[in-house]
Amino acid sequence: MQNQCLVNGQPATTVSITDRGLAYGQGVFETILVYQGIPCLLDAHLTRLEQGCARLNIPAAGLRQQLLEDLQVLKRPSDSAVLKITVTCGSGGRGYATPETPAPTRILNLSPLPDYSDNPDQGINVRWCETRLVCQPALSGIKHLNRLEQVLARSEWHDPRIREGLVCDTRGYVVEGTMSNLFMVSGSVLHTPDLSQAGIDGIMRNEIIRAARQAGLKVEVGQYSPQQVEAASELFLCNSLIGIWPIIRLEDLTFNLGDTTRYLQSLQLQRKET
Amino acid sequence: MQNQCLVNGQPATTVSITDRGLAYGQGVFETILVYQGIPCLLDAHLTRLEQGCARLNIPAAGLRQQLLEDLQVLKRPSDSAVLKITVTCGSGGRGYATPETPAPTRILNLSPLPDYSDNPDQGINVRWCETRLVCQPALSGIKHLNRLEQVLARSEWHDPRIREGLVCDTRGYVVEGTMSNLFMVSGSVLHTPDLSQAGIDGIMRNEIIRAARQAGLKVEVGQYSPQQVEAASELFLCNSLIGIWPIIRLEDLTFNLGDTTRYLQSLQLQRKET
Numbered sequence: 101m102q103n104q105c106l107v108n109g110q111p112a113t114t115v116s117i118t119d120r121g122l123a124y125g126q127g128v129f130e131t132i133l134v135y136q137g138i139p140c141l142l143d144a145h146l147t148r149l150e151q152g153c154a155r156l157n158i159p160a161a162g163l164r165q166q167l168l169e170d171l172q173v174l175k176r177p178s179d180s181a182v183l184k185i186t187v188t189c190g191s192g193g194r195g196y197a198t199p200e201t202p203a204p205t206r207i208l209n210l211s212p213l214p215d216y217s218d219n220p221d222q223g224i225n226v227r228w229c230e231t232r233l234v235c236q237p238a239l240s241g242i243k244h245l246n247r248l249e250q251v252l253a254r255s256e257w258h259d260p261r262i263r264e265g266l267v268c269d270t271r272g273y274v275v276e277g278t279m280s281n282l283f284m285v286s287g288s289v290l291h292t293p294d295l296s297q298a299g300i301d302g303i304m305r306n307e308i309i310r311a312a313r314q315a316g317l318k319v320e321v322g323q324y325s326p327q328q329v330e331a332a333s334e335l336f337l338c339n340s341l342i343g344i345w346p347i348i349r350l351e352d353l354t355f356n357l358g359d360t361t362r363y364l365q366s367l368q369l370q371r372k373e374t
Numbered sequence: 375m376q377n378q379c380l381v382n383g384q385p386a387t388t389v390s391i392t393d394r395g396l397a398y399g400q401g402v403f404e405t406i407l408v409y410q411g412i413p414c415l416l417d418a419h420l421t422r423l424e425q426g427c428a429r430l431n432i433p434a435a436g437l438r439q440q441l442l443e444d445l446q447v448l449k450r451p452s453d454s455a456v457l458k459i460t461v462t463c464g465s466g467g468r469g470y471a472t473p474e475t476p477a478p479t480r481i482l483n484l485s486p487l488p489d490y491s492d493n494p495d496q497g498i499n500v501r502w503c504e505t506r507l508v509c510q511p512a513l514s515g516i517k518h519l520n521r522l523e524q525v526l527a528r529s530e531w532h533d534p535r536i537r538e539g540l541v542c543d544t545r546g547y548v549v550e551g552t553m554s555n556l557f558m559v560s561g562s563v564l565h566t567p568d569l570s571q572a573g574i575d576g577i578m579r580n581e582i583i584r585a586a587r588q589a590g591l592k593v594e595v596g597q598y599s600p601q602q603v604e605a606a607s608e609l610f611l612c613n614s615l616i617g618i619w620p621i622i623r624l625e626d627l628t629f630n631l632g633d634t635t636r637y638l639q640s641l642q643l644q645r646k647e648t
Contacts, residue, residue, distance in 0.1 A: 105391060114388035115396065117379060117460070117481050122389065124521035125399040156522065157529050186391070194488065196521065196528035196552050207391050214468065234508035235544070238526055246520035247398035247470065248430065252512055254470035255431050270509070278470055 101177050104210040109170050119205055121188025124196065125245035127205075128152030129186040130303075133341050134210065135371045137176040139183050141340060143374045144303045149187060152242035157198045158189045163206075170208050177210060182341060184209045188245070213341070221365065223348030223357050224263040226337070228326065229253040229278065232270045235297035243300050254278045263345070264337055266329070269298045273323045280339045281305035284332035285360045289318045291332070304338040307369040317360070334358035343370035375451050378484040383444050393479055395462025398470065399519035401479075402426030403460040404577075407615050408484065409645045411450040413457050415614060417648045418577045423461060426516035431472045432463045437480075444482050451484060456615060458483045462519070487615070495639065497622030497631050498537040500611070502600065503527040503552065506544045509571035517574050528552045537619070538611055540603070543572045547597045554613045555579035558606035559634045563592045565606070578612040581643040591634070608632035617644035 105113045121127035130145040139145075146164050153160040167185060174183075186207040192199035231253035239246065253267050264277040275293050276282050281302040283292045290312050295301050312319050329335065335347035335355050344365045346357045379387045395401035404419040413419075420438050427434040441459060448457075460481040466473035505527035513520065527541050538551040549567050550556055555576040557566045564586050569575050586593050603609065609621035609629050618639045620631040 107391065113391055115391055116388055117381065117386075117483060119396070120525075122393070122396045122460075122462075123403075123519065124525050125519055126522060126525050129397075156525070186396075188396075196524045198525060198529055209391060231512060232510075234510045236506075236508045236523070238505060239522055244522060245397065245399055246522045248400060248513055248518060248520045249510070250470045251394075251398050251400050251430070251472060255472055 101179055101181060101212050104174050106170050106173060106206075106208040108206050109166070109173065115188075115205055115207065116191050118191040119188055120190060120193065121186065121205060121245055126156055126158070126198070127186055127188030127245045128156065128243055129184060129245065130243065131340060132183040132185065133213075133370055134177060134181040134183050137178070138373055139171065140371055140373060141303050141307065144306065145185070145340070148243065148301065148303060149185065152244060153187060153204070155239070155242050156189065156244060157202070158187065158204050159202055163187065163204065166206060170206060174208065174210055180213045182211050182213055184211070186245070216342070220263055220345050221343065223346045224337075225261055225349040226264045226266055226277070226347050227257060227262050227351055229256050229265040229267045231256065231267060233267055233275050233298040235269055235271065237297055240298050241295055241301040250278050266350070268326065272325065274326055274329050275299040277337050280337035280342065280345070282329070283308065283336050283338065284324070284329055285334035285358060286332050289320055290360065291320050291322060291324060294321050294323055302339055304340050304343065304370060307372065308338055308344070308364055311367055311369055312364065315363070334361045336361045336364075340370060343368065375453055375455060375486050378448050380444050380447060380480075380482040382480050383440070383447060389462075389479055389481065390465050392465040393462055394464060394467065395460065395479060395519055400430055400432070400472070401460055401462030401519045402430065402517050403458060403519065404517060405614060406457040406459065407487075407644055408451060408455040408457050411452070412647055413445065414645055414647060415577050415581065418580065419459070419614070422517065422575070422577060423459065426518060427461060427478070429513070429516050430463065430518060431476070432461065432478050433476055437461065437478065440480060444480060448482065448484055454487045456485050456487055458485070460519070490616070494537055494619045495617065497620045498611075499535055499623040500538045500540055500551070500621050501531060501536050501625055503530050503539040503541045505530065505541060507541055507549050507572040509543055509545065511571060514572050515569055515575040524552050540624070542600065546599065548600055548603050549573040551611050554611035554616065554619070556603070557582065557610050557612065558598070558603055559608035559632060560606050563594055564634065565594050565596060565598060568595050568597055576613055578614050578617065578644060581646065582612055582618070582638055585641055585643055586638065589637070608635050610635045614644055617642065
């Protein structure tokens, strides 16, 4: 399939060099799985986008409607695809001062799904990253454009057999993967790190929490050390594109693809509509 | 004067929506005073740009030469002007993973100097910001494109009589202004905050430290509480565009424009060539 790009509803592949998304990272983005032509979990993605805009002083009134209209302009892909939506504060303002009435920039980019033909959903190798995520509650949770910590963490390894790295915050608690959220099974409880200080509040993470509770599983959100993660009986990573990737190796430790992970994978939550 | 923009040496005002500067803030920038047609302190600015590239895995071999060639393409402005140089990691790579051989994007934007006809160099009012800067040694010092903390700090006030806000780090130490570095005079010593954990290592700041030492002044770089800043006999802010702005009011406290500040202002360091 060919990429399709829209900027503010018009076919375009560039933005102004004065855009505050480029200058300061004043913007947010979503990476959405398009399955059988339908953007999955769209409502949740748009809601997080709106919440991020509010945190970054980007006006979001009417934004959802505009984005839904933009989506109508795109040709529906026959294969699975990735839809990236970016919303920035647009151009203007004086230095760091946000313009009084910002004119946000909407960027849609529909592209082919990455090649996962090596079936990472059967289990992946991961490592610990040395890069630490800072604790900044003013920015935690939202998927903003200031992602240098993730870029630095991802630059720590080049071995293609390692599919993801786990990252701790500056206090030493485990937060997430560079591009995914982390879950662990200990006993009969599903655990996932608290994201109030650092990390991205993943759409798939929330779907998994909801589905697990609905299935009667106990889910705890807390602060976990690397040692607690390493002591788990099952580990898996998730995001909107990959669904669930079980971890079968973390550095020198091996893990089984266990029943809880298999059950949650079987729900195919990443393909849900709405 | 009219803006003049170049992208990779060619007249252009846009960059690709896939540029990693926009997507992740993987890039650095410099804001340079152009005085009587000459970019001031150019060598220091280009050196900091190169150092920032090295920290962000952006190859900088040949970059300085390319930027100097780009500068030859720009028409020399007759008035004072601002030259903003941005260098990003360019497009490509897979998600956060930096491409194996990045093709950086060079953006030059020459624009009029902001209007300072109210003579802020005679003294300005400033305030304390509530936004805290995180301590991230991996990113401190360099002028990278992840500037949401500055945007949030600057959004804390709208009163145009307040020209700048002072920002502390998460430990409570004073770091800098939202767009400037801070100096204080206590007794016969010039003090300025240490920037190893947070903040931008300003070109003007370094010029001031050098000039002050050359003039026989004692200069100390350290960790200072807001109370220590408030107890100073003179306070001033600096950056490459404004030179030195004395602080005459900080919240309810008033300060004199003192001899040390006046002396350093008289050197007109911001207009230095090289």
